Amino acid sequence: MYEGIVQDLIDELGRLPGIGPKSAQRIAFHLVQTDPADVARLSQILADVKDKIRFCDLCGNVAEAPRCRICGDSRRDSSAICVVEEPKDVAAVERTREFRGLYHVLGGAISPMDGIGPEDLRIRELLSRLADGGVTEVIIATDPNISGEATATYLTRTLAPLGLRVTRLASGLPVGVTWNTLMR
């Protein structure tokens, strides 16, 4: 619809998750009208993300060094590992300020329909971490949906022979609801 580089920018923005054609057009024209210094800063950050960001060798979280900030913190409790699906889940658990242990990012959940089986996740790396015997509790914090629950079931079964304490995040009725609003 537009010519040259403006259309290229709209097309590229439209490939991002959650950005439709209208949003892509709005962002593109915002960038066209924005101060050049702001655009330069944005483009530098985008370049840096690909250059500097990697995945932690130990837990699979995003990091700027071989070890992420959490794995490199000696004050964290290394006897407990919280297993999550994605790096963004680490941030969600950290926001609670309740958990002082370490994390392990699986890189997704078991979803056979999408061709993702246990061997496609970082389960082998988790078993390697548990092999040294320093971990006493594994908290499985996969998403509370069917694939997350199935992944938790698989992990529980796989970890059972190790004799560790394997726990799940609690779930239940939220405080503030009334009984008559609950439906089957």
Place this chain on the structure above:
Amino acid sequence: MPLYRDEAVVLRTHKLGEADRIITALTRGRGKIRTVAKGVRRTSSRFGARLEPFMVVDLQCYEGRNLDTVTQAETLAPHGDAICRDYTAYTAATAVVETCDRLTEEGEPATQQFLLVSGALAAIAAGEHDAGLVLDAYLLRALSVAGWAPSFLDCAKCGAPGPHRAFNVAAGGTVCPICRPPGSAAPAPETLVLLAALLSGDWVIADGSDPIQRREGSGLVAAFLQWHLERGVRSLRHVERA
């Protein structure tokens, strides 16, 4: 906007935007539908849990220009919980819903497929039979309903009364020595008896079968399915067999 209400089995879901999902479901009366469930990924969603795969629900939707939108959902059979507590059952149930998704078309009523898939999921959730056997029984019957019924007794080509030893996927089942194409498989006679039992629903024979025959039978069923769908069912590779 016109509203409609129907029983449905949730086959799969896709994330949409920040908090929505696209739900693919097979309904009893309308065939396969794709609907938007708004806000179901938020913790405050009242019906997000009911729209997970394997759930049988009473859906109310309103028709949109491209996709319909779910306005209400009530649980009829919560198979999801029982299935995802057993990993073997989960892998089998996933293959069931993926096959159902592939065998049905949007806007074409498929009541028999609806009854088959809801029955298969109920059987897997109940755990009364081996999940792999239920899966193979479902696959054979779903293919039969779709028009590709295999023959496990008489010759699939000339109809000569069986039993016959050779099995050929392209021919449609067992074949007599005269019709036997080159490269036909020669499964154990007990395997063909097992497959015939799964197709007809004879669970006494199926439950009493040997693991070797079950493994051979599931291989033949997978090959038969792949031949007719012209593309593999991705979940089958991940199914855990007892």
